[in-house]
Amino acid sequence: MTTVGVPTEVKKDEYRVGMRPVGTEILTRDGQKVYIQSGAGLGCGYDDAMYKAAGATILSTAEEIWAACDMIVKVKEPQPQEVALIRDGQTVFTYFHFAADKELTEGCLSQGCISVAYETLTDDLGHLPLLTPMSEIAGKLSIQEGAKYLERPQGGRGILLGGVPGVDVGKVLVLGGGIVGTSASRVAAGMGADVVIMDISNNRMRDLDEFMPSNCRTIYSDPEAIRSHLAWADLVVGAVLIPGAKAPNLISRTDLKYMKPGSVIVDVAIDQGGCVETAKVTTHSDPIYTVDDVVHYCVGNMPGAVARTSTQALTNATMPWISKLAASTADKLAKQDPHFANAINTNQGTLTNEPVAIAHDLPFELLYV
Numbered sequence: 168m169t170t171v172g173v174p175t176e177v178k179k180d181e182y183r184v185g186m187r188p189v190g191t192e193i194l195t196r197d198g199q200k201v202y203i204q205s206g207a208g209l210g211c212g213y214d215d216a217m218y219k220a221a222g223a224t225i226l227s228t229a230e231e232i233w234a235a236c237d238m239i240v241k242v243k244e245p246q247p248q249e250v251a252l253i254r255d256g257q258t259v260f261t262y263f264h265f266a267a268d269k270e271l272t273e274g275c276l277s278q279g280c281i282s283v284a285y286e287t288l289t290d291d292l293g294h295l296p297l298l299t300p301m302s303e304i305a306g307k308l309s310i311q312e313g314a315k316y317l318e319r320p321q322g323g324r325g326i327l328l329g330g331v332p333g334v335d336v337g338k339v340l341v342l343g344g345g346i347v348g349t350s351a352s353r354v355a356a357g358m359g360a361d362v363v364i365m366d367i368s369n370n371r372m373r374d375l376d377e378f379m380p381s382n383c384r385t386i387y388s389d390p391e392a393i394r395s396h397l398a399w400a401d402l403v404v405g406a407v408l409i410p411g412a413k414a415p416n417l418i419s420r421t422d423l424k425y426m427k428p429g430s431v432i433v434d435v436a437i438d439q440g441g442c443v444e445t446a447k448v449t450t451h452s453d454p455i456y457t458v459d460d461v462v463h464y465c466v467g468n469m470p471g472a473v474a475r476t477s478t479q480a481l482t483n484a485t486m487p488w489i490s491k492l493a494a495s496t497a498d499k500l501a502k503q504d505p506h507f508a509n510a511i512n513t514n515q516g517t518l519t520n521e522p523v524a525i526a527h528d529l530p531f532e533l534l535y536v
Contacts, residue, residue, distance in 0.1 A: 168198055168199060168200055169199050169200070169237050169238055169493040169494070170199070170200045170201075170202065170235060170236040170237045170238070171186075171194055171199055171200065171201050171202070171236060171237070171238045171239075171240060171489070171493055172201075172202045172203075172204075172226075172232040172233065172235060172236030172238070172239050172240070173185045173186045173201070173202070173203050173204065173207055173232070173239075173240050173241070174204045174207060174229045174232045174233065174239065174241065174249070175204045175205075175206055175207040175229065176207075176210075176241065176242055176243055177229070177246050177248065177249065178243045178244075178246055178467075178468060178471075179450045179451075179452070180450045180451035180452050180466075180468070180471060180472075181210075181242065181243055181468050181471045182210030182211055182471050182472075182474035183210065183211060183242040183243075183470070183471050183474045183477050183478045183481065184207050184208040184210065184211055184213065184242065184474075184478055185207075185240040185241045185242050185260075185261065185482075185485075186201075186203075186240050186482060186486075186489070187208070187213060187478060187479070187482050188208070188213055188217040188218050188220070188221040188223075189221065190482055190486050190489065191203065191218055191221040191222055191223040192221040192222060193486065193490060194222075194489070194490065194493055195221070195222030195223070196222075197490060197493070197494060199493045199494075200224070201218075201222065201223045201224065202223065202224050202225075202226050202231075202232055202235055202236055203215070203218045203223045203224070203225055203226070203232075204225075204226055204227070204228070204229055204231075204232045205225050205226065205227050210474050211474035211475045211477075211478045212475055229248075229249065229252065230252060233249070233252035233253065233254070233257075234252070234254070236257070237257065237258065238257070238258040238259075238260065238492065238493060239253075239257065239258070239259045239260065239261070240260050240261070240485075240489055241259065241260070241261035241262075242261060242262065242471075242478075242481065243261065243262055243468055243471075244261065244262055244263045244264055244265075244268065244271055245259065245261070245271065245274075245275070247270075247274070250271065250274040250275065250278060253274075253275065253278040253279075253280045254278070254279075254280070255278065255279035255280070255515065256279060256280070256281070256515060257280045257281070258280070258281045258283060258492065258496075258497050259275075259280050259281070259282055259283065260283045260285070260485070260488075260489065260492060261283075261284070261285060262284065262285045262286055262298075262301075262438075263275075263282055263284040263285075263286070263512055264284075264286060264438045264439055265282070265284070265411075265512055265513075265520065265523040265526075265527075266411060266412050266413040266439055266440065266522055266523050266526040266527075267413060267414075267438060267439050267440040267526075269526075269527045272513070272518070272523060272527055272529070273527075273529075275512075275513045276513050276516055276517075276518060277516075279515045279516050280513065280515070281497045281511060281513070281514055281515060282511065282512045282513040282514075283492070283497060283507075283510045283511055283512075284411075284510050284511075284512045284520075285297035285298060285485065285510070286298045286410070286411065287410060287411045287509050287510050287512060287520065288488070288506060288507060288509060288510035289410075289506045289509045289510075290506055291506070295410060296484055297481075297484050297485055297488070297510075298346075299346050299484070300477075300480035300481055300483070300484050301470045301477065301480070301481060302345070302346035302347045302350070302408075303346055303347075303350045303480075304350075304469070304470040304473060304476065304477055304480065305347055305350075305435050305469040305470055306346065306347040306348065306349065306350025306351040306354070306404075306406065306435065307350050307351065307353075307354050308469050308470070308472065308473065309347070309351045309404045309406070309433040309435050309469070310328075310339070310351050310354040310355045310358065310402075310404070311354070312433060312454070312464055312466075312469075313339075313402040313404065313431050313433045313464065314327075314328050314337075314358070314402070316431045316455055316462050316464055317337065317401060317402060317429075317430075317431050319429075321455075321462075322429065322455065322457060322462050323429050323430075323431055323462055324401055324427060324428070324429035324430060325429070326401045326402075328355065328358045328359065328360040328401075328402070329358045329359030329360060330359060336359050336360050336361050337360045337361070337401045337402065338360065338361045338362075338363075338399055338400050338401050338402070339351075339352075339355040339360045339361070339362045339363070339400065339401070339402045339403075339404065340363050340365070340396045340397065340399070340400035340402070340403045340404070341355070341362065341363065341364045341365065341403075341404045341406055342365050342388065342393070342403070342404065342405050342406055342407055342417055342418075342442060343364075343365070343366060343405070343406035343407040343408065343436075343442075344364050344365070344366035344368070344371045344372060344375050344385070344406075345371075345406065345407075345408055347404075347406035347408065347435050348364055348366070348404070348406035349364075349375070349379075351404045351406060351435075352364050352375075352379060352383050353379070353380070355383075355402075356379065356380040356382050356383050357380075359382070360382070360402075361382055362382060362383040362384070363383075363384055363385070363386050363396055363399075363400075364379070364383060364384070364385050364386070365385070365386050365387070365388035365392065365393065365396070366385065366387070366388055367387065367388050369387070372385035372387070388417075393417060393418065393422070394422060394425050395425075397418070397422055397423075397425040397426050398425040398426065398427070400426070400430060401427070401430050401431070402430065402431050402432075402433070403418070403426075403430070403431070403432045403433070404432075404433050404435060405417070405418070405432065405433065405434040405435055405436045405437075405441065405442040405443055405446070406435050406436065407436050407442045408436065408439065409439075409522065410522070411512075411520055411521075411522040411523060412439070412522035412523075412525070412526060413439055413440040413522075413526045414436035414439040414440045414441055414442045415442060416441075416442060416443070416444050417442045417443070418432070418442065418443040418444060418445075419444045420444050420445050420458070420459075422444075423445065423458060423459040423461050424459065426459075426460075426461050428460035428461075429460065429461075429462065430461055430462070431461070431462045431463075431464065432446075432461060432462070432463050432464065433464045433465075434446040434463070434464070434465045435469065437465040437466070437467050438467055438468075440526075441465060443463070443465075445458045445459075445461075445463060446463060446465045447463075447465060448465055448466075448467040449463075449464070449465045449466050449467070450466060450467070451466055451468075451471065451472055454466050488507070491507075497511060497514075501534055501535060502535060505535070508534045508535055511534055514534065517531075517532050518530065518531040518532070519531060519532060519533060519534050521533065
C-alpha cells in the first residue's frame with residue numbers, strides 16, 4: 168500500500184488542486200491510502216466532505232501531509248516552506264520547471280526526493296501529455312488577458328481585437344507554433360484579429376497553414392522578422408518551449424523601442440524563465456507592469472485563474488500516471504517506460520535532467536542509458 172498525499176497549494180493565487188475526489192475513489196479502490204489537506208480543493212469547488220465520501224482521510228496541516236505520505240501529488244512547484252518539509256526518498260509528482268529556478272533545484276537535490284515532473288513526461292510521439300492541457304488553457308487565456316489589457320483603462324492602446332466595420336482589427340504576434348501558440352492563435356483569429364505565428368520549423372508552419380483560419384499566417388522566426396512584427400503588433404504572445412530547458416530570449420529590452428506605446432506582451436513562457444528580457448514573474452492579483460510604455464503580463468500560473476476547468480483537464484491527464492506510480496515505484500516505472508524516466512528530474516540527490524543541468528551549470532547523471 169502506498170500513502171498518497173495532496174496538500175493545499177500555497178503559491179500565491181493558485182486555486183487548483185492536485186487530485187479531484189474521483190481520483191481518491193480510484194486510488195482507494197486500488198488499495199492505496201489517500202490523505203487530503205483540509206481545504207485543498209475549495210478553490211475549484213471540491214470540499215472536504217466530497218473527499219471523505221470518496222475514501223480520503225482529511226488532515227489539518229501541510230506538515231501532517233508531507234510527514235505521513237510516501238508520495239505527494241501537487242500542481243505547482245514546491246514553495247520554499249514546502250521544500251523544507253520534503254523527506255529523503257519521498258516521491259513528489261508535480262510541475263517543477265527546474266530550469267527557471269536554481270534554488271528549487273538545489274533544494275530538491277539536498278532534500279533527497281524523487282522529483283517527477285509533469286512537464287518532462289513524454290509519449291511515443293514526443294509530445295508532453297501532462298503539459299499539453301495546461302498549455303492549451305494558457306494559450307487561450309493569453310488572448311483573453313491580452314485583450315483586456317489592451318483596453319485603455321488597463322493601460323493599453325485602446326484596441327478591440329476584432330475591430331468593427333470600417334475600423335481595422337487588432338494585430339496579434341504569436342512567437343511559437345506549438346500547443347500554446349496554436350491555442351492562442353485560434354482564439355485571436357476567432358475574435359477577428361489579424362494573426363501572425365512565428366516558428367523556426369518549416370514543417371510545423373506548413374501544418375499550421377493547412378488548418379489555421381485564413382486570418383492567421385506564418386512567418387519564419389529570426390531576429391529581423393521579430394523586430395519588424397513587433398512594430399506591427401498590438402499584442403505579442405510569447406509561446407516558445409524547449410522541453411525541460413530555460414526559454415530562449417527572443418525579445419530584448421532594446422527591442423521594445425519598436426513596439427507601439429500601450430501595446431501588450433503576454434509571456435506564457437515565464438514558467439520556464441520567459442522569452443522576453445524584461446519579463447519577471449507576476450501574480451493574478453498583481454498581473455502587469457509597464458516597461459518603456461509596453462504592458463507586460465507575466466503571470467506564472469495562468470491556468471490557476473480558471474481553476475475548475477484547469478483541475479479537471481490536468482487530472483484527466485495525470486490520474487492514470489498517479490495510479491501507476493502509486494501501484495509501483497518511480498524506479499520500477501522508469502526502468503519499464505523510458506517516457507516516465509524522462510519525467511524524473513532529481514533522484515535522491517542526483518540531477519537526472521540534462522537541460523536543467525545546463526541551465527544551472529550543475530552535474531547530472533541520466534537514468535538507465
